[in-house]
Amino acid sequence: MTAKFDIRDLSVSFHGKPVIRHISLQVAANGILGIIGPASSGKTTFLRVLNRMNELEQGSSVTGQVLMDGNDIYRSEVDAVALRKSVGMVFALPVPLPMSIHDNVVYGPTLAGISDRGRLTELTEKSLKAAFLWEEVKDRLNTSGLRLSGGQQQRLCLARVLAMEPGVILLDEPCSGLDPISTAKIEDALTELKRQYTIVLVTNNTKQAARISDETAFFLMGELIEMGPTNQMFTAPRQKRTNDYITGRFG
Amino acid sequence: MDQRHFDLQLSHLKERLLLMAARAEALINTAIEAVRTKDAAMAEHIFALDREIDRMEIDIENEAIALMALHQPMGGDLRFLVGAIKINNDLERIGDHGVNIAQSALKLAGEPDITPLVDIPQMSELALAMLRDSLESFIAGDYEKAREVCRRDDQVDSLKRHVLVKLSMIMGEKPETIGRGIELILVSRNLERIADLATNISEETIYIVQAKVIKHRFEDSQ
Numbered sequence: 001m002t003a004k005f006d007i008r009d010l011s012v013s014f015h016g017k018p019v020i021r022h023i024s025l026q027v028a029a030n031g032i033l034g035i036i037g038p039a040s041s042g043k044t045t046f047l048r049v050l051n052r053m054n055e056l057e058q059g060s061s062v063t064g065q066v067l068m069d070g071n072d073i074y075r076s077e078v079d080a081v082a083l084r085k086s087v088g089m090v091f092a093l094p095v096p097l098p099m100s101i102h103d104n105v106v107y108g109p110t111l112a113g114i115s116d117r118g119r120l121t122e123l124t125e126k127s128l129k130a131a132f133l134w135e136e137v138k139d140r141l142n143t144s145g146l147r148l149s150g151g152q153q154q155r156l157c158l159a160r161v162l163a164m165e166p167g168v169i170l171l172d173e174p175c176s177g178l179d180p181i182s183t184a185k186i187e188d189a190l191t192e193l194k195r196q197y198t199i200v201l202v203t204n205n206t207k208q209a210a211r212i213s214d215e216t217a218f219f220l221m222g223e224l225i226e227m228g229p230t231n232q233m234f235t236a237p238r239q240k241r242t243n244d245y246i247t248g249r250f251g
Numbered sequence: 252m253d254q255r256h257f258d259l260q261l262s263h264l265k266e267r268l269l270l271m272a273a274r275a276e277a278l279i280n281t282a283i284e285a286v287r288t289k290d291a292a293m294a295e296h297i298f299a300l301d302r303e304i305d306r307m308e309i310d311i312e313n314e315a316i317a318l319m320a321l322h323q324p325m326g327g328d329l330r331f332l333v334g335a336i337k338i339n340n341d342l343e344r345i346g347d348h349g350v351n352i353a354q355s356a357l358k359l360a361g362e363p364d365i366t367p368l369v370d371i372p373q374m375s376e377l378a379l380a381m382l383r384d385s386l387e388s389f390i391a392g393d394y395e396k397a398r399e400v401c402r403r404d405d406q407v408d409s410l411k412r413h414v415l416v417k418l419s420m421i422m423g424e425k426p427e428t429i430g431r432g433i434e435l436i437l438v439s440r441n442l443e444r445i446a447d448l449a450t451n452i453s454e455e456t457i458y459i460v461q462a463k464v465i466k467h468r469f470e471d472s473q
Contacts, residue, residue, distance in 0.1 A: 206325065207323055207325075210325065234325045234326060234329070235325070235326065235329060235330065235462070236326070236330070236462030237326055242326070243326040243327050246325040246326045247324065247325055247326045247327060247328045248255070248257075249255075
C-alpha cells in the first residue's frame, strides 16, 4: 500500500476544546477511505484538516503531523490555497453557483488563470463525464446549474472539484439528501474515480461506507476506535463499540 | 436501552430454531425407538414429523431472508442471521437422517435381532446430547461449550467404526444376516452424520460469537 496521507498523533481543538484526540492513521492512495461515527465524533473536522480548511475557523489548533506524499502540509511555507486545489472537497449540500453548467465546471480553472477555450471545453467534458453527469447535460451546458435536480447538482459540484484536477477528493456526507438512484450514481462515479484519485468519504450512512469504501475508520468522541478493511469492519469488527455502532445499538 | 424491534425479530427467529431443534430431536428418538422395538407404525409416524420440520425450515428461511433484506444487518447481527440460516439447514438434514433411520426400521420390522442393540442406542444418546448442547451453546452464545461439542464428535465416529467391525464379523459368519446387518450399519452411519451436523451447528455458533471459522480445521492453518 502506498500511503497518500500519513497522519501521526493528530489532535485538533477549537478554543481549547479537544475535537480530535491523538489520531494516527494512513490513507491509502487510489482507494476510498470511509469514515463513520456518530455526531460530534470529529469526522468532519478530520476531513477539513486534510486540506487545512479547519484553519478558516477561528480558535482552531492542530498538533501532530499530517504528511501528504511524505510532506507535512502544516509547515509554514506550504500555501494553503494551492493545497486546497490539489485536495478538493464536496460538501453535504450541493451549492451550484448561479451560472451555467459549463461555467460552474470551469469556475475554478478560470480563476486559476486558464483562459484557453479549447482547454476549458475539454476540462468541462472530461469532468462531467468523470462525475457521471455528461450524458444528462451535454445538450444543455448553457442552462443554469440551479435548474438541475439535487442529485445532478451534487454531481455538478463533484465535476467542479474534478476540473481542478486534484489528487485527493474529500467528501462530507455527499449523498445525505439524495434519493437511492442519485446516490448510486455518485457511488458509481466514486468507484471509478478512485483509480486516479485518493478519496476520503465521511458518511453517516454506514451502509454507504460498506458499499464503496476499501477501508473504513470508526471515530467516536474524537478518537479513532478501529480502522480496517471494509469487509472485515462490517462482518467481524474487533471492537465491541464498532459492532454496537454498525448494528445500530450505539447510544 | 429499549429492545429494538429488530432484536425482537431476532429473538423470535431464535425461538423458532429452538422449537425446530426440539422436533428434530424427538424425531430421531422416535426413529431409534422404532428400530429398537421393530415398530412399523412408529416408523411411519416419522414421515409426518419430517414433513413438519421441512415446513418449519422454509418458514425460518423466509423469515431470515426477509430480515436480511429489510434490515441489511452488519457485524454480529449479520453473522447471527447467516449462522441461523445454516443451522436451519442442518436441522432439516437431521430430520432427513431420521427418515433414513425410519426406513431401515421398516425393513427390520418383524425380523429377529442379529445381535442385542447396544452401540446404536448409545450412539443415538451421544449424538442427541451433542445436538442439545450445540443448540444451547447457540442460544447462550457460549463458544466454549460449542468447542466442547466439536470435540465429542470423535466418540461417535469411533462407535460407528466399532458397529461396522462387529456387524461385518457377524455377517461373515452368518450370511443370512447380511440384509439386516446392512440396515443397522446404515442406521449407525445416519447417527454419525447427525453428530456431524451437531458439530456444524457448534462451528456456526463459534462463527457467530467469535467471528472465527473453525470448520475444515481452517483455524489450525491460520
